[in-house]
Amino acid sequence: MxxxxxxxxxxxxxxxxxxxxxxxxxxxxxxxxxxxxxxxxxxxxxxxxxxxxxxxxxxxxxxxxxxxxxxxxxxxxxxxxxxxxxxxxxxxxxxxxxxxxxxxxxxxxxxxxxxxxxxxxxxxxxxxxxxxxxxxxxxxxxxxxxxxxxxxxxxxxxxxxxxxxxxxRPAVIEAAGAHYPAYHPGGTMRLLVFGGSQGARVMSEIVPDAIAKLPSEMQRRLAIVQQARDEDLARVASTYRALGVEAEVAPFFKDLPQRIASAHLVVSRAGASTVAELAVIGRPSILVPLPGALDQDQAANAATLADRGAALMLPQKDFTPDRLAAELERRFSNPELLASAALAAREAGVxxxxxxxxxxxxxxxxxxxxxxxxxxxx
Incomplete structure (x- = not known):
């Protein structure tokens, strides 16, 4: 040498x-x-x-x-x-x-x-x-x-x-320094939605329809950041515009760790990096494991947060507009649920x-x- x-x-x-x-x-x-x-x-x-x-x-x-x-x-x-x-x-x-x-x-x-x-x-x-x-x-x-x-x-x-x-990565460690954003009924509800290269399609198919089922008063208070594939961008954005929902829709976010830190709730797949970053930053989530995987690794990843009360693990067969709308309304109507899940996530972070x-x-x-x-x- x-x-x-x-x-x-x-x-x-x-x-x-x-x-x-x-x-x-x-x-x-x-x-x-x-x-x-x-x-x-x-x-x-x-x-x-x-x-x-x-x-x-x-x-x-x-x-x-x-x-x-x-x-x-x-x-x-x-x-x-x-x-x-x-x-x-x-x-x-x-x-x-x-x-x-x-x-x-x-x-x-x-x-x-x-x-x-x-x-x-x-x-x-x-x-x-x-x-x-x-x-x-x-x-x-x-x-x-x-x-x-x-x-x-x-x-x-x-x-x-x-x-x-x-x-x-360093950007996540930096984002972890941000406290969970204060949320109270009547205030802005910040929702982050992403799925990665294999998951953005189902998010585009389900989440906008779920938002449409929320009470109009809740829709007006939402601020959504959502990843969508190029072919889905126009449809997703137009759905939110028609509902009067504030939304930023893009195929990729270079500053995703900062977006996670700014969110009150995250809806995403359950890749290992995603689960680790949610834990380190300390944000509550609804996780939809990628189905059909031979090893069911994302389901196992999601369970590590779900078992602590830091996340809801929702199999894709149950990831419907009606179910998601009900879960969103329950969480945004109960700030203490979000705060306790955020704390549980942070306690799991390494x-x-x-x-x-x-x-x-x-x-x-x-x-x-x-x-x-x-x-x-x-």
Whole structure:
């Protein structure tokens, strides 16, 4: 290894759910004087521009799913090419450790690290072990988890599993400093609605019709911020205009953490990052887990807040305009319900998960950070 600071190679699928915790860890590692690089896939897009890494590399990856033998063979060939490319990358970068955050783009670099004998960490954000991490778990030097209990973990020797929580990006930590906004009957009711790339459609189909069923006096006091796909924007916005409801509708919000902090109530899917951010910021929510998922990971994520009284978990089959309207009216008519749910959410939040994960990686890789960079507890 050269005389430069040690490098940690991060691997994550190219969506926010995997990249946001990787971004949070990279920020902490750089603050500790380490270098970082990122391996991901072509979906990363503009998210790569702000990622705190010396370089962002894409390697071949594929999801070996489906029943087609031809596609399975093609996926295996793509993954093999990804492993070869990752081995070359590891020889060039000489990382002190490789850390994966789930998704099949993490498989080639983690397998390459295993073959090269480089320390390997996987982080599971969900309350159910994902398929890629399930494959990698027994090949990992350490498995870090976002939740205290994770279904699907294989039996591993003592000390190979550590609960760190889900790393939270700096924008969320900043938003967490805002107190729950005061709400009282007769005042403005701030509702935030988002669903992510796989969930915005159902929100556009259900939420406007639910708002139409609310009493007119309640409609006049609503201020809605809603994510909608491009093809749904005009319809959703026109529905709110016809109802006289104040609404901002857009396909994406760059400042989503600040929007969460400003909301009295959030209606959303239950991805791991969403659940972690709702907890850290401390906002009540109605969570609609993505249906049809093989592992039902979003349902398990949502249950961690629902069991505390911080959220209502509403299966999509029950997510109807009538049911949602009733749940909204109940909450906005009872400020104490919202306030107690906000407190319960905040009590579930883990604000130092990135620092915990960084400390575990440094111990595994036997790296001593600069003393001036250390924070209490690391």
């Amino acid at each position: 050269s005389g430069r600071a040690p490098l940690i190679l991060l691997a994550a699928g190219g969506t926010g759910g995997h990249l946001f915790p990787a971004e949070a860890l990279a920020t902490v590692l750089r603050g500790l004087g380490l270098r970082t690089a990122l391996v991901t896939d072509e979906r990363v897009g503009a998210l790569a521009d702000r990622f705190p890494a010396e370089e962002v590399v894409s390697v071949p990856a594929a999801t070996p799913s489906g029943r087609s033998l031809v596609r399975a063979i093609e996926a295996a060939g793509t993954l093999a090419r990804g492993v070869a490319a990752s081995r070359a990358l590891i020889r060039r970068l000489e990382p002190a450790a490789v850390v994966g955050f789930g998704g099949y783009p993490t498989v080639p670099p983690l397998v390459a690290a295993w073959l090269a004998g480089v320390p390997r960490v996987i982080h599971e954000q969900n309350a159910v072990l994902g398929r890629a991490n399930r494959f990698l778990a027994k090949r990992a030097s350490l498995v870090a988890t976002g939740f205290p209990e994770v279904r699907g973990l294989p039996s591993l020797p003592q000390g190979r599993v550590v609960h760190t929580g889900n790393p939270i 604000t130092d998960a990135a620092e915990r994960l960084a400390a575990a990686i440094l111990r595994l890789a036997r790296i001593d950070p600069a003393p001036s960079a250390l924070k209490p507890g690391i």
